Amino acid sequence: MNDLLKILFLSFMTMTVNSIFAHSIEICHGWQFKQARGENWYPATVPGTVHTDLLANGIIEDPFVGLNERGVQWVDKEDWVYQTTFNVDEKILKKTNIQIEFEGLDTYADVYLNDSLIIKADNMFRRWNADVRSLLRLENNLLRVYFHSPVKVDMPKWEAIPYHYEAMNDQSQNGGLMDRKISVFARKAGYHYGWDWGPRLVTSGIWRKVYLQAWDGVRITDVHTQQLKVNKYVAQIRQTIEVISDSDYVAAVRTIDTDTNKKYINKKVSLRKGLNRIQLDFSIKNPKLWWSNGLGDPHLYGFKTEVRTDVTSDYKIQKIGVRSLRLLTANDSIGQEFCFELNGIRVFAKGANYIPNDNFLPRVTDDVYQKVINDAVNVNMNMLRVWGGGVYEDDRFYDLCDANGILVWQDFMFACSLYPASGDFLENVRQEAIDNVKRLRNHSCIALWCGNNECQDGWYNWGWKRNYESQNPKYAEKIWKEFEDLFYKTLPDVVEQYSPETCYWPSSPFGGYGHGSNETNGDYHYWSVWHAKKPITEYNNTRFRFCSEYGMQSFPEFESVKLFAGKSSDWDIYSEVMMSHQRGGSHANHLIETYLLNEYHRPKNFESLLYVGQLMQGDAMKTAIESHRREKGYCWGTLFWQINDCWPVASWSTRDYYGRWKAAHYMSRNAFNDVLISPIEKPDGQLHVYIVNDRLKALNGKVSIMILDMNGNEVNRIEKNVCVSANASQDVLNFPVDGTLMALDRKDVVIEASFTCDKVYKNVYYLCPPKDVNFFKPSISSQIVKVGDGYDVVLKTDKVARGVFLSLDGIDNDFTDNYFDLLPFREKVVHIRTPFKEDEIAKQLKITSLADVNKN
Structure with a gap:
């Protein structure tokens, strides 16, 4: 080793070197915007959206309040211009490389620097950059972004073809477009065009941060950290580092632990001018493993990867959870299992589906992200499914999931629609997928990449295939080929190339190729309770391998309703304002009323109806979760729809837009506990008592079943000492119901079930629907x-x-x-x-x- 390399390696071992050769400047000040065909400029916020800037300047009223959404539908039919000026110092101008980087442009945008076109963006989900060294000057650099109306750009595409792509949740009529469902033509968040829980607010804007990046010498553009083999004895790590170099260099490369300064590897490499890929292989003995919430500590290693020459250096720091994670999909005598295995342990997934936290994404703060993840952790969830009609979430979301042991089922951004996946559109999607898979692949939380939400079921089970074939078989053939090219070829190829350690799943739900989903194979979305009006008790009669969607609607509680429906004249679920905040329409309200009156007595007023509706939703989710968990071993996951809202609305969420927990969220805490006692009366007339144990050790304890009258007097008690296997569900006790009520009517009793081991776990069970139980008014x-x-x-x-x-x-x-x-x-x-x-x-x-x- 020559003297230079010795010096470099010695410096690596004794100090941490920050790169003095790079500058990163966020361009976030001095922005203004205007309507393209107007003259007046107004202050703007970047990151931001046109709608929030219009609101901040008093030009529109809050679209989330009352009926105001209707009054802003003109916004998406206009072009908008944003601009700012900025200065740079001579140090930056002297840099060899200067780029401007947009982390997110929504959606059709032309970017000009000093009147030169540098970017033409057409995808909200991609990052965009351009070399601007030749255009930059010391003072008054004019950065201008021209946003084309997504309606005006995409309407001709809809009109140019003889058939139309399914886009069932596109609220085109609310936008004044009649039946012209154009959302599928834009690579833009589908929910912006409306959903059955969200408004139609088709945004434009610089929705993520803008940076000016300047550097000399070398720059690390990416570090892919693969975990080739992980167990409790060893973790074999491979890092692939992408380095852009201005010229040929001899460089020293190393990775160290930021917490202990332990050196994992030093390596001498030869860099060539341009893009270089460097491979570092090292191992960690007896690693601290990353565990999901409830199973252990989600430990994160700090990996600092550095490249240094005699004249330049750069580094990247990553927080990595060391773990093995795979999806088990073996065929068995019943069908195909669907189970996540973490560090060799089968994990029962407990959680919810997740949508964007706001229609105006830039105003989702750190506190909002922190709260939604805390609210998942605090009810014992271990998985969230990032649903395909929203966005690939901000890095802050995944960082929090990493730190809190929340596994992430990650959809690609396609939902409940069919797409023109050929030519430029398909290539655009491929680049989008590469961008986001590379961005997210080092996150320990990423458990799965899924092609889409419900698109395959739409084709096979909802009649789309039949409808196209009846119009023209050639239409059906073309559209299905586009489907296969997108979800069976392009997306899995990207995952295989850029994150081969992560499983790809073609659709959700998915039970195999050539047909729709079913209960015995893969994952399943169960909506017979709700859409098909089956009773809540039907959850107890179903079995799934993994239930990735199900739900029951409710309204927010009264204190939240008053924030968007502030007049007493609005306080009726069929008022104009309340109906505007019920995107399922009168049909959804009728379903709520039907379920409510089937299960409960009629509430006395509006406020009481909101309360009982929440109780009903809570009872439904508790029933479903417990049913799925009792089937542990056959079923390996339960993800209800949904944990959050993007605006104040009646929906299936268990937390309303303002972050208030609904009854269902409180009730899910006990239903998701690591130890669950779950009594259920079965058709054989027996009360079966299950203990579900998610712990990795067997539990010895006592089961106690107390039958009480409505005054709390003990009518009967049955107890049994039991041993429950690790990571299992067991039917530990059963007895005939009628023989234990001591001549009391089942309407006059409540059952308190408890399991005592290291602590006491309890549950309350009734033998009748709530409206049939003789509840007396308590003091x-x-x-x-x-x-x-x-x-x-x-x-x-x-x-x-x-x-x-x-x-x-x-x-x-x-x-x-x-x-x-x-x-x-x-x-x-x-x-x-x-x-x-x-x-x-x-x-x-x-x-x-x-x-x-x-x-x-």
């Missing part, structure tokens, strides 16, 4: 005690109180529990974090139970 007492960052409310009741709901004015209140069943002779403590003082809480605290809201 619930409360005591308020100042504790830490808020107040403890201590609750007691004299009668069984179903669905106890605590509320205060406004939405800035946080309850550790809500919508729970309170039994006599029990004390319940709920902690509240709130801006209110103790005397205000005492005056305002409202305590509601199911028996309080029935219409006389």
Whole structure:
């Protein structure tokens, strides 16, 4: 080794070197915008959208409030111009390489620097860059972005073909386009065009950050960290580093641990001018493994990868969770299994589907991302499915999933539609896929890349194939070829080339090629409860290998409704404002009413209806989750639809747009617990008691089944000592129901089930639908005690109180529990974090139970 290399390696071992050869400047100040055919310029925010800039300047009213969405449909028919000026110093101008980089342009955009066209963008999901060294000057650099109306760009494409691509959720009529569903022609978030839970707000804008990047010498453009083999004894790591070099260099390359400064590898390489790929192989003995939430610590290693020559250097730091993760899809005697295996352990996936947090994506803050992930972790979820009608999420989302042990099922951005996947469009998608697979592939949380949401089922099970064939068989043949080229060839090829360690799944749901999905193969979306009006109890009669969608609608609670429907005249679910915030239309409201009246008594007023509707949704999700978990071993996952909203609306979400937990979110916490006791009466007349154990060790404990009357008196008790196998579900106890009620009617009892091991796990079960149970109006007492960052409310009741709901004015209140069943002779403590003082809480605290809201 020559003296230069010795010096380089010595410096690597003794210090951390920041690159002094690169500058990165975010261009985020001084932006203004105007309507392209107008004259007036207004201040703009970048990142941002046209709609939010119009709102900030008082030109439009908040589209999320009242009926205001209708009044902004003109925005997407206009072209818009954004511009700013910026200066640079001589140090930057002297750099050999200067690029401008846009992390996101929405969507059809021409970018000019000092009146020279540098970028023509046509994909919201791609990053765009251009070499600008020859165009840059010291002062008054004019950066201008011309956004073409997506409606005006894509309407001619729709009109040019004799058939039309399915786009069932495109609310073209709300946008004044009649039946012209043009969303499939744009590589843009599908939900912007409307969905059955979202508004039609077709945005334009610089929606992610803009940077000026300047450097000399070498620049690391990518580090792909592959985990070739991982177990508890060793992790074999391969890093492929992409380095752009200005000239030929001899360089030293190394990777170190940022926490311990441990050196994993040093290597001497020869760089050639242009793009270089360097391979580093190293191993970690006895690695700390990354585990999903509930199974262990999601440990992250800090890998700092450096390239250094005698005149230049660069580095990248990554947080990597060392783990093995694969999808098991073997055929068995029943069909095809679908199970994620983490570090050699089969993992039952518990979680939800995730949509974008806002229609205006740039205003999703760090706090919003932190809250949604915390809210997943705090109800014992271990997986979120990033749904294909939204966006490939911000890096902040995946960083939080990595840090919190949340596995991510990642869809490509296609949903409930068919697409013109040929020619330039298909190549555009290929580049989009490369861009995002490379961006996300090092995240430990990424468990799966999925081609689309429900497109294959649409073709085979919803009648699309039949409809096209009846129009013209050649149309069907062409459209299906485009489908195969996109989802069976292009996307899996990208995953195989750029992230071969990650599984690709063609569609969700998917049970095989050549047909639609079914219950015994792969993953399944179950909507017979809700769309087909089957009763909530039907969840108990179903079996799936992995249920990746199911749900029940509810409205937000009253305090949230008042924020978008502020007039008392709006407080009817069929009012014009409430219907505008119910994108399933009157059909969805009728379904809510049908389920509600089948299960509960008619509520006495609007506020009570919102409360009972949430209770109904919670009961439905609890029933479904427990059913799926009881089938553990046959079924390996349950992901309900959905965890969040993009605007205030009636939907299937378990948290409303403002982040308030609905009843279903509170109830899912116990249903997703690592240990679940789940009683269920089966058609044989027996009460079967299941213990579901997600832990990796067997559990010894006592099962106790207490039958209580409505006054809380014990009618009967059955107990049994049991041993539950690790990572399994077991039917540990069963007995005839009627023989244990001691002559009481099943309408007059409640069952409290508990399993005591290292702690006590409980569940409450009723033998009848809520409307048939003889709930008496309870007297619930409360005591308020100042504790830490808020107040403890201590609750007691004299009668069984179903669905106890605590509320205060406004939405800035946080309850550790809500919508729970309170039994006599029990004390319940709920902690509240709130801006209110103790005397205000005492005056305002409202305590509601199911028996309080029935219409006389």
